Amino acid sequence: MLEKLKALEEEARAAVDAAADLEELKGLKVRYLGKKGELTALLRGLGSVPAEERPLIGKEANDLRQKLEQMIDRKESRLKDAGKSGQWEKERIDVTLPGLPTVLGQRHPLTLVLDEIKDIFYGLGFQVAHGPDIETDFYNFEALNIPADHPARDMQDSFYINPGLLLRTHTSPVQIRAMEKRAPQLPVRVIAPGKVYRRDDDATHSPMFHQVEGLAIDKNITFADLKGTLLLFAREMFGSGQKIRLRPSFFPFTEPSAEVDISCIMCGGDGCRTCSDTGWLEILGSGMVHPRVLEVAGYNPKEVTGYAFGMGVERIAMLKYGIGDLRLFFSNDLRFLKQFS
Amino acid sequence: MRVPYSWLLEFINPGLSPEELADRFTMSGVEVGAVEPFGQSMPGVVVGRVVSMEAHPGRSNLVLVKIDSGSEIFDIVCGARNMKPGDLVPLAKPGSELPGGRRIETATIYGALSRGMICSAHELGLELGAEDEILILNGNMALGTEVDRALGFDDMILHLEITPNRADCLSLLGVAYETAALTGAEVKMPPLDLIESGGAIDEALSISVTAPDLCSRYTARVVTGVKIGPSPLWMQLRLLKAGIRPISNIVDITNYVMWEFGQPQHAFDLGLVKNSRVIVRRGENKETLVTLDGVERKLDREVLVIADPEKPVGLAGVMGGENTEITSATEEVLIEAAVFDSPNTRRTARRYNLPSEASQRFEKGVNPEAVLWSQDRAAKLMSELAGGTILKGVIDIKSAHPEPARIKVDPRRVNRILGLEIPAPEIESIMDRLAFTVEKSDDQCLNVTVPARRADIQIEEDIVEEVARLHGYDKIPITLPEGALLENRESASDQVQRLTRDVITAAGFYECITYSFINPAGLDSLRLPDEDWRRHPIPVQNPFSEEQAVMRTTLLPGMLKTVRHNLSYRELDQALFEVGAVFKPLRLPLEELPDEQVKLAMAVTGQAPAPNWLTPSRDADFFTIKGALETLLNRFQVAGVEYEPRTLPFSHPTRSAVILADGEELGYICQVHPEVAAAWEIDQAVTVAEIDLQMIVSKASLVPRYVPLPRYPAANRDIAIVVTRDIPAEKLKKAIIEAGGEITGEVGLFDLYEGKQIPEGKRSLAFSITFRREEGTLTETEINAAMQKIEAALSALGAEMRR
Known part of the structure; x- marks a missing residue:
């Protein structure tokens, strides 16, 4: 019985494949699947099969019925489509034409990096604070322990508006403003992104650039906390394999102070042209907030401590995107801006 | 600050290579930007002795020189004649190469064979002497020695990039103390012993300071009977390694001592100081001074000057005056070593655009301890190298005597700030390496006395930094701040x-x-x-x-x-x-x-x-x-x-x-x-x-506001009108909404046309209007009534309906 079913399937498949038009196909459907068709006829002989084999044979027969139906339906669609071939041809598209452009501009690469820095520090529980671009000498220098005639003022040649007002040379004044606003409450945890200005204009200096300042003040902030925070930042920004290195340095508003290097993102620390073969890249300045700064801003340096850091956004963007020329950022050349889409 | 390694070795032996020392410096806060040899190597250029000099038979401006290289005699044709038989000179043998890539070969010059060349300092890459004079290498040098080694071209120069707080490292002595703090090696002072064989200084010179606010200390020594000439080659070479151009023995000595102790000095020709009387005072309006660079400077009350009873003779701390300059005729030298006010020096140097090694040191602060050391050192060197006689005594006028800083340090606080657990004895040992004096107080604190050369150390936090940097920033653990959370959403x-x-x-x-x-x-x-x-x-x-x-x-x-x-x-x-x-x-x-x-x-x-x-x-x-x-x-x-x-x-x-x-x-x-x-x-x-x-x-409202969804279906009607161009679309839209009443929802413009079939000055606009009621379905009659009102309102604005 099973062999007969098999033979019927083979015969029907050959016939359906060979069918030339819908008419013929219709005849085949009646011939194999109709009430008086061959499958029905075959099943009539089921009585002669032993009782225990009947369920198996019944199932096989049903499967065959379904197979044949599908076979005939598919052939029917193919024959129908073939009948409309002229129309399909008219509707043919050239799939190699470009897709319709999605209208999309892009943020400036510096905004991309600023957004990323902000995201990282939001996640670490920092607030974002802002201060004015035109600052008083007090906030920009005096309050940060840089009195008039201090040699450290040479480090930052400034654009002045008048003797008491200038374009801020760093985002550090926002430290003072943020502390003044909050003192004597604890903790303070802010970052301050913004534009800063220095009287420098050459291949590696722009008279305007961007910084992000960071500040944390609490009862027990330590130098080790600063190191931990910056390591976390470096890994979030440049990848989880990052290492950092702190070197003693000098800033009037921190004591102790540290320059912070990250392992070179080009060579991973082996030494290359970007890192002048040192394996390290300097990316920010940092330290423990100087007691005089805490005092000016309304905190008692015997009771609270804090750390502060400041980084150049252009420097980070150049490293991250492999940009070699600082001046590109402010040329706003579309050929440049479009690369960050 | 350029630190020639061989010169530093006279102050301390760190037991490290120059590169290793540079690395230790960088990692402890004194950044070394570069470590590089003083000069290029010059194989084939050796020390030779002049054996004989004869006139060139054909050319009167050339001489035939025989040079003994120790193993061979070289015949050389030469244009210079400042050497004499017996002098040691640099001999560039055939096949050697000079800095800049110049190759020396055997040549025939006006019929005479010349095997190699004898060199001037400039030909060896040294800014020394006249360009057409042979460098005379007198001193203890073996014939045939490579000249680059004999002159110390292989000496390594450390380029220190010093932050404004570390003025102490603007001297070899200070760098030596820093080296001692890093390595534990011992600092040696240069010899200061001197013989004062002249008369009393008070009889030769008088000084008054009338602006003590700008000059807290003024000291002077006098050396008489000096013979001006070039300083010895070893001193010239050291100055060149430090980046200073040699000038004459007296001036070179003041610069040499400045490099050793960080104390700028100035040498005046005492014979040109009127009445041997020096007055340190503010400048006067309308006064002028021609400085050593030949430029006439206008002075005023803002500027501190060194003057004699008639005229200013120097811009204090910045540059001396031409009128008392050391010249070949100078016999009596007044050596000045003073402490000038930092801000005032900074302003003066900026105002005249005269930044110098001296003004830079006054701006950042000099070591008060080193003032008299440099006086003794300079006088000693002048008597030894310029044949002078030192007058007895030093004139020393001071209005302020800076006390060494005494700081109470709590080791617990040091550790609390750093997040470390350094035991107190280790902190004491770090202080010891810095040569800071420590006394224990009874409350577990340390009383630290800081030497005058470290004026940057004033408060406990400064000591914290010293401990941290000498313990090693790399040994600071990595932790994150603890503490209360803040509201930190974006504003x-x-x-x-x-x-x-x-x-x-x-x-x-x-x-x-x-x-x-x-x-x-x-x-x-x-x-x-x-x-x-x-x-x-x-x-x-x-x-x-x-x-x-x-x-x-x-x-x-x-x-x-x-x-x-x-x-x-x-x-x-x-x-x-x-x-x-x-x-x-x-x-x-x-x-x-x-x-x-x-x-x-x-x-x-x-x-x-x-x-x-x-x-x-x-x-x-x-x-x-x-x-x-x-x-x-x-x-x-x-x-x-x-x-x-x-x-x-x-x-x-x-x-x-x-x-x-x-x-x-x-x-x-x-x-x-x-x-x-x-x-x-x-x-x-x-x-x-x-x-x-x-x-x-x-x-703005930044949070979207939910409006309940309409429960009944809306109906749409389109209306097209022709109206004069001067009626703004917005006005028509408002008229529609107003006339349509409360069932009128959104009104959108979906077509605008001007041109053919529309009269000149007019345009056609088509709006799509949505009608909706919150409670109940709208009837055809209601919508038609609204449309009629809308048409009427538009007609009132001069619109014709297009159907």
């Missing part, structure tokens, strides 16, 4: 700025960042009238150029400049924006901080974004920007927005609008007047907008 204004960038970039615009300072001429070309505040920007006092002379009052110049820049690179289709502050002075000249207003500016030119092969291209225009702005204002749910036609000073007369929200001006959109655009060298239509983002913050 409303930051959110508005972020969402603005989201929406405007999604509309196809690229963000720019331009300078906050602009050229004021840009404001002129915008034709802003005098009464417009934007015409009166805040000037920068010391700009680089007119291009950056004033703080911007509008973002428009930056936008136009960017458009022009990109057009010049054939980027014809542009959609740009910037978010940034403009600066509004409350009054000028500026007395208080200005109002910094954050604005959004946009600019489009060329084809609208994004041109493609399928949809017909259209020019970017007013409606390109308006569409993006409408999306933005909708995102912020700003209510009551209207666009009022208004001609602006810089706008196309009839393509310009101000944007109002509940009657308040948010900003403008306009096509730039072609002549204004031409002034920016833009020759195609450009449309711009500028809106006040702070005002948006005050009007």
